[in-house]
Amino acid sequence: MKTYLEPEFIVERNDDRCIRCKVCVNQCTYETHYYDEEDDQVLSRDENCVNCHRCVVFCPTHAITIKPNPTRYTENWNWSDEAIFTLKKQAESGAIVITGMGCDKPYLTYWDRILIDASQVTNPSIDPLREPMEIQTFLGAKPDRLEMEYNNGDIVLQTELAPQLTCETPIMFTALSYGAISFNVHTALARAATEFGTYMNTGEGGLDEQLYKYGDHIIVQVASGRFGVHAKYLDAGAAVEIKIGQGAKPGIGGHLPGEKVTEDISRTRMIPVGTDALSPAPQHDIYSIEDLRQLIYALKEATDYTKPVSVKIAAVHNSAAIASGMVRAGADIIALDGVRGATGAAPKVIRDNVGIPIELALASVDKRLRDEGIRNHASVVAAGGIKSSADVVKAIALGADAVYIGTAALVALGCTVCQGCHTGKCPWGIATTDPWISRRVNPDIATQRLVNLLRGWSLEIKEMMGGMGINAIESLRGNRDRLRGVGLTDTELRILGIKMAGD
Amino acid sequence: MSPIANLNNTYGDDKVHDACGLFGMMDRSGRLFDAEEPVKAIINMRDRGNGLGGGFAVYGIYSDFKDDYALHIMYLNPEPKERAEALLAENFNVRRSEQLPVDSSARVVRPPIIWRYFVSPKADRLHGQPTDDFVVANVMRINTETGGAYVFSSGKNMGIFKGVGFPEDIATYFRLKEYRGYMWVCHSRFPTNTPGWWGGAHPFNILDWTVVHNGELSSYGINRRYLEMYGYNCTMQTDTEVLAYALDLLRRRQNLPLHIAAKILAPPLWEEIAEMEPKERRLNMALRQTYGSLLMNGPFSIIAARQGEILGLTDRIKLRPLTAAVQGDLVFVASEEAAIRCVSPKLDRVWSPLGGEPVVGRLKGFEIEEIATPVIR
Numbered sequence: 001m002k003t004y005l006e007p008e009f010i011v012e013r014n015d016d017r018c019i020r021c022k023v024c025v026n027q028c029t030y031e032t033h034y035y036d037e038e039d040d041q042v043l044s045r046d047e048n049c050v051n052c053h054r055c056v057v058f059c060p061t062h063a064i065t066i067k068p069n070p071t072r073y074t075e076n077w078n079w080s081d082e083a084i085f086t087l088k089k090q091a092e093s094g095a096i097v098i099t100g101m102g103c104d105k106p107y108l109t110y111w112d113r114i115l116i117d118a119s120q121v122t123n124p125s126i127d128p129l130r131e132p133m134e135i136q137t138f139l140g141a142k143p144d145r146l147e148m149e150y151n152n153g154d155i156v157l158q159t160e161l162a163p164q165l166t167c168e169t170p171i172m173f174t175a176l177s178y179g180a181i182s183f184n185v186h187t188a189l190a191r192a193a194t195e196f197g198t199y200m201n202t203g204e205g206g207l208d209e210q211l212y213k214y215g216d217h218i219i220v221q222v223a224s225g226r227f228g229v230h231a232k233y234l235d236a237g238a239a240v241e242i243k244i245g246q247g248a249k250p251g252i253g254g255h256l257p258g259e260k261v262t263e264d265i266s267r268t269r270m271i272p273v274g275t276d277a278l279s280p281a282p283q284h285d286i287y288s289i290e291d292l293r294q295l296i297y298a299l300k301e302a303t304d305y306t307k308p309v310s311v312k313i314a315a316v317h318n319s320a321a322i323a324s325g326m327v328r329a330g331a332d333i334i335a336l337d338g339v340r341g342a343t344g345a346a347p348k349v350i351r352d353n354v355g356i357p358i359e360l361a362l363a364s365v366d367k368r369l370r371d372e373g374i375r376n377h378a379s380v381v382a383a384g385g386i387k388s389s390a391d392v393v394k395a396i397a398l399g400a401d402a403v404y405i406g407t408a409a410l411v412a413l414g415c416t417v418c419q420g421c422h423t424g425k426c427p428w429g430i431a432t433t434d435p436w437i438s439r440r441v442n443p444d445i446a447t448q449r450l451v452n453l454l455r456g457w458s459l460e461i462k463e464m465m466g467g468m469g470i471n472a473i474e475s476l477r478g479n480r481d482r483l484r485g486v487g488l489t490d491t492e493l494r495i496l497g498i499k500m501a502g503d
Numbered sequence: 504m505s506p507i508a509n510l511n512n513t514y515g516d517d518k519v520h521d522a523c524g525l526f527g528m529m530d531r532s533g534r535l536f537d538a539e540e541p542v543k544a545i546i547n548m549r550d551r552g553n554g555l556g557g558g559f560a561v562y563g564i565y566s567d568f569k570d571d572y573a574l575h576i577m578y579l580n581p582e583p584k585e586r587a588e589a590l591l592a593e594n595f596n597v598r599r600s601e602q603l604p605v606d607s608s609a610r611v612v613r614p615p616i617i618w619r620y621f622v623s624p625k626a627d628r629l630h631g632q633p634t635d636d637f638v639v640a641n642v643m644r645i646n647t648e649t650g651g652a653y654v655f656s657s658g659k660n661m662g663i664f665k666g667v668g669f670p671e672d673i674a675t676y677f678r679l680k681e682y683r684g685y686m687w688v689c690h691s692r693f694p695t696n697t698p699g700w701w702g703g704a705h706p707f708n709i710l711d712w713t714v715v716h717n718g719e720l721s722s723y724g725i726n727r728r729y730l731e732m733y734g735y736n737c738t739m740q741t742d743t744e745v746l747a748y749a750l751d752l753l754r755r756r757q758n759l760p761l762h763i764a765a766k767i768l769a770p771p772l773w774e775e776i777a778e779m780e781p782k783e784r785r786l787n788m789a790l791r792q793t794y795g796s797l798l799m800n801g802p803f804s805i806i807a808a809r810q811g812e813i814l815g816l817t818d819r820i821k822l823r824p825l826t827a828a829v830q831g832d833l834v835f836v837a838s839e840e841a842a843i844r845c846v847s848p849k850l851d852r853v854w855s856p857l858g859g860e861p862v863v864g865r866l867k868g869f870e871i872e873e874i875a876t877p878v879i880r
Contacts, residue, residue, distance in 0.1 A: 123719040123801050124822055131820060132772050138792050145757045146793050155763065157786045164792065373732045376793075397724075469721035469802070471820065472770075474795030481724030 004088045007046035010067045011055075017063035018042055024055035024064060029425040029437055052418040054427035086348065096349070098255075100421030100431065102248055102342035102385055102407060103352050109340070110359035110492070111391045115501055117482040119469035126471050128462040134472040135461055137402050139239075139379040140164035140308040141332045162332060163308050165219075165239055167402055168197030169458040170473060171392060173450075174337075174383050174404035175221050175243065175312070177203030178228075179256045179265045179277065180344030180421070182438035185413065185430050188446030190214035195447065196454045201404065202228075204243055204254050204279060206268040212236040219310065222299065224253050225279030227269040231302065239333070240299045241310035242292070244283065247341020247384040250314030250355045253279030255345045260424045260433045293329035300330070308332035314354075315339065315361030315384065320368035327369060327378045334378050335404060336361050340385025342407045344431055345422035358384040359398065363496045366399025366478060375478075389460035398496065399478045412453040413446050523705070523717040524551030524691040525825075527806040527836040528846075529813045531867045534832070535563055535683035538674055540846040545670040545689040547845040548838060551717075556692025556704035557673040558665025560713035560808060561684035565660045571598050571621035572638055572710075575655040575662050576645065577701055578616040583651035590649070594641055595622035603664075609676035611668040615701050617655070619662065635710055635755060639734075642709065646738045653738075656708040660810065663713065665690070665704035673704075685866070688808045690715040707743040709735075709751045711809040716743040717838060718823045721801030729796035742803070749797050750807055761814055762861055767794040769819040769859035806836050811866040821858030828853040834864035 011032060020042060024033040032048040033055060035041075049066060056064050073081050086097055119125040126133070140162050147158040173189045180203065187210075189200040194217040201219040206228015211218070220237030222229050234240060245251065256265075256277035266273040286292050296309050310333035311326045313319065323334050338358025343351065362382045369375040382395045383404035395403050407417065414428035421431035429440030461473075470476050484501040485493050493500055526544045530536060541559065565573050574591075578584040591597055598621040605614070624637050632640075642654045656663035661684075664677040670691045674680070690705035706713045720726060720742040727737045727745055733756070735748040746768070753764040767790055771779075776787045791798070802822030807814040815836035817825045828835040828843045828850045835843040840853060856862050 119721065119801075123721055126820070132774065134773055136773050142793050146759070146789055148759065148763070150760065155760065155786060157789055159789065159793075161789055161792060370728055370732055375732060469719075470800050472795070472798055472800060474791070475722030475725060475798050475800035477725060478728050478796065479722060479724035480728075482721075 001092060003092055005085065006071065007049065007069050009049040009051045010046050010069050011044035011049055012065040012067060013042060013044065014063045017061040019061055021060060023058050023060065027054045027058050027427060029427045050418045050420040052420065052427050053416045096347045098345055098422045099348040099351060099419050100344055101417050101419045102340040105352050107339065107357060110357055111394050113485055113487050114394050115484050115486060116393060116464060118467040123469045125469055126466040128466040132471060133462040133466055135169055135458060137167040137170040137473060138164040139167065139333050139401055141378055142376045144376050163306055165199060165308060167199065169454055170396060170402040171454060171457060172198050172402060172404050173200035173409050174406035175201040175203035176406055177205035177254065178208060178268055179205040179260055179433060181431055182429060182433060182441060183208060183264060184438050184441040184443045184446065187211060187443045188450055190218060191447040192450030193217040195451050198454065199238065201241060207233055207236060208268050223279050224283040225277060227271065227277055234302050239308045239310055240303060241312055241335065242295060243312050245314035246343065247314050247337030247339055247355055248343030249346040249350045250316055252281045252350060257345065257424065262433045265433055289325040289329055292326065296330040310335055312337060315356050315358055317356060319361040320364040323365040324368055324372055327374050331378050333381060335381040335383060336365060338384025341383055358382050360495055362395060362400055363398050367497060389457040392457060393461055393464045394483060396473065396476050397479050397483050401477060409450055409453065412449045413441060523693055524548035525715050525717055525804060525806050525838045526689040526842050527808065527813055529686040529834045529864050530832050531834060531864065532832040533685050533866055535685055537683050538679040541687035541689050542671055542674045544842040544846045545691050547842045548691060551693060551838060552669060552691030553693045554669045555667055555694045557668055557670030558663060558690045558704045558706050559674065559679060560661065560663045560688040560706040560708065561682055562661040562686040562808065562810060563684040564662055564682045568598065568621040569660040571623050572657055572659055573662055574620040574622060574657050576618050577653045577655055579651035583649040584616065586649040587645045587652040590641065590645060591620060591622060594628045595624055597622050604678055605676050606678050610672045611666055611676045614666060614676065638710060643736050647736055653702045658708060658711040663706050663708050665706065666701045667704065686808055686813060688713055688715055688806050703741060705743055707747045709747050712747050712750050713808045714743050714747040714805055716746055716803055716805045718803030719801055720799050720803060722799060725796050726799065746799065746805055761812065761863055765814065765816050765861035766790055767797050768799045769816060770798055804838065813864040815856065815862035817858050819859035826853065826855050827862040836862055
């Protein structure tokens, strides 16, 4: 069938600069570039290009520029280029259109409509370069009160706190499954989390035994496919997370194409080489809130009540009520993943149309748990499109205890959010299991880049807190008075629980 | 839970910003003394106020009614008074009800109507609730439901006198020279907003607890939201109000010792906790993990008082001043040493407590049960 799809991108090569070194040819895993020996020229197949910038970055003479194809369909707000392109693609494949990363639609990013307060005159700002600034965060259930006994002037604490995760910064690496991303990336995430004193989440593909030594800084995930879940795996982690849903694809399970299931993946996931790893849409032992309670307590039993159990859901319309049920079912941590949360592979139609923005879900969940007087009983972790330290500060002020970052961490490793993760050909060596391509991520350098990201954001968070006159993160958490909205409707402000700037 | 629109701050300000002068004085022997010295001391810190608020909490003044809750209630107009009194009549035996005696020649701005009531809860209205909780609930109702009534104080054998003016004018207005107490807590206010709002003056009170405060809590938003989970409605939107409620929660409802409550409001740094002995470390970690939302961040110095007990405390990095002194049976806590020296030039001991280090004064022989069996609720 002749394809009617036109190239999305045009590769321009400045021939005066090109030295025929063929780095681009070797780097492009989509075979966009090729060398024509007869003419001694490097040429491009524009239709293969995904705009990942691998060739642009590695071209030693900066000879390459990638441009969006300037040839557009006739302008039409409804029948946009994207709509026409997707339709043609579908007509040629007869399949669900699959894509990678998070929703790219211009639904409002509320972070960018929220501004942060600072101290002036009546309240001094605090200088984090010269004074302590505490961002240590503990995740897990907290009691409503502490019981003490008074014994001859000695205070004896009677309350035993539930197990807690200790984060040196309120930022964790979100669930990125082994198989969706390479072993080297999993390794770098585990090492960076360990080095900085935070946590990485295994995602639903299990954990390679070589990484068990980083277990004190790993949250092991249990998803509907139960891939790689066994007693040793549960023991290896510092916490266990039940994955009900994810922001990129609420209502459906994880998909790992068979092409990515290599020998190593097969061993860790406990499935045959080359088979698709399709997680069922629901957890088949959880059809109701009381079933969730059973799984939470089954996992607590399995881990001797020594680890917090987290439950992760996609942010959906009814998140607040669901979260309340989750806390009552015994979850120690609630992870909320908003509509911009990313994925290695998801149906485009679901990624782009299902779920709600994390800011709204977070605000309503935090409020609901407070209204019911159960906010202490679980920590709340927000995820889905958090792209800067300012987003982290805003999330915490809205009510989150900590955030998960995924895309931001991958961008630190080279990802350019080209949305081609599902192809398994990630030229940056991230979203791939191809042994040849994965070698592009050097675990030492990748660890350093991730630690740098955490350090940079943490310093920025401290600067912002200092400016607000706050020197402990617990005074920022849920402190919505220090946020103001711009360009938002009354309803949006009400749901976010913040005032309009100037008010 | 707490409808955010239920405010009693008619100016609708986001939050009151204050800088202030504080003075507290207690005779540990329980001897009653008059207003002369406390007023003299607070006048001495005139630069710390701007005439937009002054107030006094006096303990030990109503010994004739010492078993009744003494309610001082401010009314903006007559309608809320009718509603509040109906609510009182329904829930309490009102032993006495009268307008607070005032000297209308005093230099004060637009004084509201202020009444005092001596009440005890009606047994059949309690439904098993502890009487203190019942009183708190009714104070919250008066503050939020009557539209223009505000309870200045609700403790036993104590009262709060406050309003717009310099402290000495407030003292004149309320004829304070006619009262004698064993403990006086005074406040001179320098607000940056809410001019002319009598409800915004300090001290703030709930039941026995009185708080005067200098500073601005950068953590106010979360302190308030945490307290709302425990049924406290912060209708005045002032920092001081959350301090009063936090102390009520920790001290009365959860029976935590005063120095533990002080550790919750102004906790040690994590790096200090890391250096502690294991037992102490475990306690301090648990306190911060459990009560992090009650950490009072940003600059503050406070004097908190209740029957038989006075507490001076600053934020943990001491962004506002506080000085303490002892002379014989007298305990002083004040923003400035000069204020103390002005009423007691000779002092046995005077010191500036470190950030977060509580100063606690107690009546001699006054039994305070540190840890009673917690009330089950």
